[in-house]
Amino acid sequence: MLLNEVLPLLLHYWPLVLISALLTFLLSNKFYKGLHKYPGPWLAAYTNWWRFFDVWGRAHEWTIIRLHREHGDIVRLGPDVLSFGDPKAIKVIYGLNKGMVKSDFYPVQNAVSKGHRLQSLFSTVDEDYHAKYRRCVNNAFAMSSLVNYEPLVSSTLGVFLDKTQELYASSGRTCNFSQWLQYFAFDVIGDLTWSKRLGFVEENRDVDGIIAFLNKFLSYAGPIGQMPILDLLLEKNPIRLFMQRIGLSNTVFPVTLFAQTRSAERFSSIQKIKAFGLSEDEANPRGVDLLSKFAQATHDHPEFMNDTRILTSCVSMVFAGSETTAISLSSVFYFLLKHPRVYKKLMQELDDAVADGSIESRDNKTVSWAESQKLPYLDAVIQESFRVHPAAGLILERIVPPQGIDILGEFIPGGTIVGCNAWVLHRRPEVFGADVDVFRPERWIEAGPSQLKEMKATMFQFGAGARTCIGRNVSLLEVYKLVPSFLRRFEIELDHPEREWKTHNAWFVRQSEFNTRFRPRAD
Numbered sequence: 001m002l003l004n005e006v007l008p009l010l011l012h013y014w015p016l017v018l019i020s021a022l023l024t025f026l027l028s029n030k031f032y033k034g035l036h037k038y039p040g041p042w043l044a045a046y047t048n049w050w051r052f053f054d055v056w057g058r059a060h061e062w063t064i065i066r067l068h069r070e071h072g073d074i075v076r077l078g079p080d081v082l083s084f085g086d087p088k089a090i091k092v093i094y095g096l097n098k099g100m101v102k103s104d105f106y107p108v109q110n111a112v113s114k115g116h117r118l119q120s121l122f123s124t125v126d127e128d129y130h131a132k133y134r135r136c137v138n139n140a141f142a143m144s145s146l147v148n149y150e151p152l153v154s155s156t157l158g159v160f161l162d163k164t165q166e167l168y169a170s171s172g173r174t175c176n177f178s179q180w181l182q183y184f185a186f187d188v189i190g191d192l193t194w195s196k197r198l199g200f201v202e203e204n205r206d207v208d209g210i211i212a213f214l215n216k217f218l219s220y221a222g223p224i225g226q227m228p229i230l231d232l233l234l235e236k237n238p239i240r241l242f243m244q245r246i247g248l249s250n251t252v253f254p255v256t257l258f259a260q261t262r263s264a265e266r267f268s269s270i271q272k273i274k275a276f277g278l279s280e281d282e283a284n285p286r287g288v289d290l291l292s293k294f295a296q297a298t299h300d301h302p303e304f305m306n307d308t309r310i311l312t313s314c315v316s317m318v319f320a321g322s323e324t325t326a327i328s329l330s331s332v333f334y335f336l337l338k339h340p341r342v343y344k345k346l347m348q349e350l351d352d353a354v355a356d357g358s359i360e361s362r363d364n365k366t367v368s369w370a371e372s373q374k375l376p377y378l379d380a381v382i383q384e385s386f387r388v389h390p391a392a393g394l395i396l397e398r399i400v401p402p403q404g405i406d407i408l409g410e411f412i413p414g415g416t417i418v419g420c421n422a423w424v425l426h427r428r429p430e431v432f433g434a435d436v437d438v439f440r441p442e443r444w445i446e447a448g449p450s451q452l453k454e455m456k457a458t459m460f461q462f463g464a465g466a467r468t469c470i471g472r473n474v475s476l477l478e479v480y481k482l483v484p485s486f487l488r489r490f491e492i493e494l495d496h497p498e499r500e501w502k503t504h505n506a507w508f509v510r511q512s513e514f515n516t517r518f519r520p521r522a523d
Contacts, residue, residue: 029079033413040067040076048078048227056223058504061393061423068424073408078226081417083395084407085424087431087458092407093418094465099401101125102467103417104228106397109221110236111253111315115244117236118256118312121470122320134470136305137313140293141470146477148288150369152191153481156201158364160184160482161489163201169518174495177333178514182211182326188478189321193314194262195289213254214323215506222394222507259314263291270295270310290317317471323508324391325475328461330511331389332382332483334501335439337494337516342381342441349377350484365488365521372480380441382479383459387426388439390461393505395419422460431458490518 026046030036036045044050054063067075068085075083084093093100102125110117121137124130139145168175183200186207190198199207206212224230232238243249263270273295278288294313298305336343350367353359359371372378402414412418427436431454433443447455462469469475486492495515502513 032079033416035076035080035082035413035416038074038076038082039071044077044081045079048081051077051081052223052226055226055394055505058219058506060222060505061421061509064395064421065423065427074410077395078417080415081395081397081419082412083424084418084420085428086408087420087425087428087454089407089418089420090425090458090460090464092405093398093420094396094463094467096466098405099403100398100405100418101127101401103397103399105225105394108225108228108231108236109319111256111312111319112236112241112244113253113256113260113308113311115241115246115249116308117241118308118315120312120316120319122316127466130467132304133309134466136297136301136309137294137470140290140297141473143473145293146369146473149192149474149477150481152195152289153188153477154366154368156184156188156191156197157366157481157485159197160187160201161364161366161485163204164486164490164518165520167204169490169520172517174515174517176514177516178326178330178501178511179211181329181333182322184482185322185326185329185478186211186318188325189317190262191289192321192474193290193317194266195291196262196265198262208254208258210254210258210318214319215510217253217255218323218508219504219506222505225394225507253315255318256311256315259311259318263311263314266291274298290314320469321471321474323510324469325478327389327391327508327510328382328386328475328479329482330514331385332479333486333492333516334511334514335385335388336381336487337492337497339439342439346377346381347487349375350488354488359484359488365485367481367484367488369477369481372484375484376445377441378480378484380444382483383444384439384441386459386461387432389509390422390426391508392422392461392463393509394507395421396460396463396467420460425458425460428458431455487521489521491521492516492518 029047030045041050054060057063064075064077064083068083073084073086073089075085077083092098104125106123106125107117107119109123110119112118119126119129121130121133124133164175164180167173183204186200187197190196199205200211220235224234240249270291273292277299278292278296291310291314294305294310298307298310336346350359353371353375354361358374359367397417397419400412400414400416400418404414405412407418426432429436431451435443444452444455462472462475493516495517499513501511503509503511
């Protein structure tokens with residue numbers, strides 16, 4: 001009876017009803033759990049569309065630096081999202097046993113196979129699942145495993161240097177250096193994961209369009225991750241996934257298909273490892289690859305590590321392992337070329353190390369991991385490059401547990417999304433000095449023990465806490481080997497020194513228009 005009376009009124013006054021509902025929704029966002037006291041863009045308090053469009057603009061790292069410099073240590077980026085700029089927040093937000101879990105930003109980045117999401121170490125929001133998964137594969141990424149992987153990296157490094165000589169140094173052709181370094185990073189991942197280079201360097205092309213796909217996918221994941229519900233309407237639409245599961249649609253992520261094809265080539269040997277484990281009696285001069293390590297994890301943990309998780313681990317290597325390392329490598333070389341004084345000083349260190357025997361004088365000019373660790377200025381240059389241009393350009397989101405938590409002396413209510421951004425943390429003057437916007441490697445050498453400890457604790461390019469990037473040691477191995485080896489082999493110059501490169505924040509801040517020329521370096 002009441003419905004019969006109310007429904008005509010609602011239909012008659014529907015514009016007013018709609019406007020009232022919208023105003024109620026916006027005001028409830030604005031005053032969500034008392035977060036209205038925190039400053040930020042005015043529109044961000046009402047809707048996540050503000051951060052969606054800002055991230056869509058591909059320069060969010062500069063927006064968030066500006067906002068923190070304007071508003072202080074806590075900035076509101078959405079109705080339920082706070083960004084923290086003080087490094088003291090790292091231990092609370094990302095520390096062990098704090099009850100924080102990843103937000104729905106991360107599942108947007110799940111790969112898909114046959115209509116099923118592939119939960120990776122990186123993308124899962126289930127902490128128990130993550131802990132079990134990490135226990136299975138931790139050994140594969142431990143620092144002690146680097147001795148297994150260095151021969152694989154060295155194999156690709158040698159080919160990369162020779163192809164650089166053939167394609168660019170000998171011909172004088174201009175090189176799209178950021179792309180060329182990405183080809184190197186992909187081939188290293190191929191060698192590390194499957195003991196097989198994937199052909200990016202040898203063929204000087206994007207094999208199977210994988211890089212183009214990743215660029216497109218990350219450009220999607222960055223902004224869509226600001227409003228994850230959009231992913232359920234687009235890529236992860238339940239109807240679309242169901243059609244894949246029942247075979248009406250055969251859509252497979254190209255990266256997933258890529259990993260499946262590479263792994264299938266090793267089917268028989270992997271089945272043997274899963275059944276009997278890795279043989280300690282068989283010496284392998286090229287090192288043990290990650291696929292073998294993942295298969296060993298299945299042998300050791302058959303209750304958890306199955307074929308799907310082996311595939312997911314391989315897909316994760318392609319997704320994250322190549323993109324972030326290529327960005328880091330491009331940063332090191334770019335800042336060297338933009339700062340000739342630093343370039344000259346580093347070359348002097350390398351030449352002196354060869355002269356005193358700290359670096360072996362090899363015919364192909366390569367430098368080993370152990371040798372690179374004896375070069376303090378090289379380390380300072382790499383650390384400063386990580387500081388000035390970290391790969392990740394968005395906050396690493398976590399959800400405050402239901403009971404709430406104290407961060408920087410503020411009680412943050414449960415359900416709030418909180419996080420830190422590496423671009424903000426890496427520019428804290430009280431940690432790194434007043435000249436935080438300047439590329440100056442000397443800061444890492446001049447710092448006293450306590451300041452150096454604080455600087456290292458603030459570095460956030462690999463994340464922090466239990467969810468720190470598991471592949472960081474592999475990435476460091478690539479960077480510390482390639483940079484000195486390339487510099488010993490070639491002289492590098494910018495094609496147009498007066499121009500700045502362009503950056504594109506698609507979750508990871510990749511670079512473009514970084515064009516260079518190479519010349520063989522005289523002994």
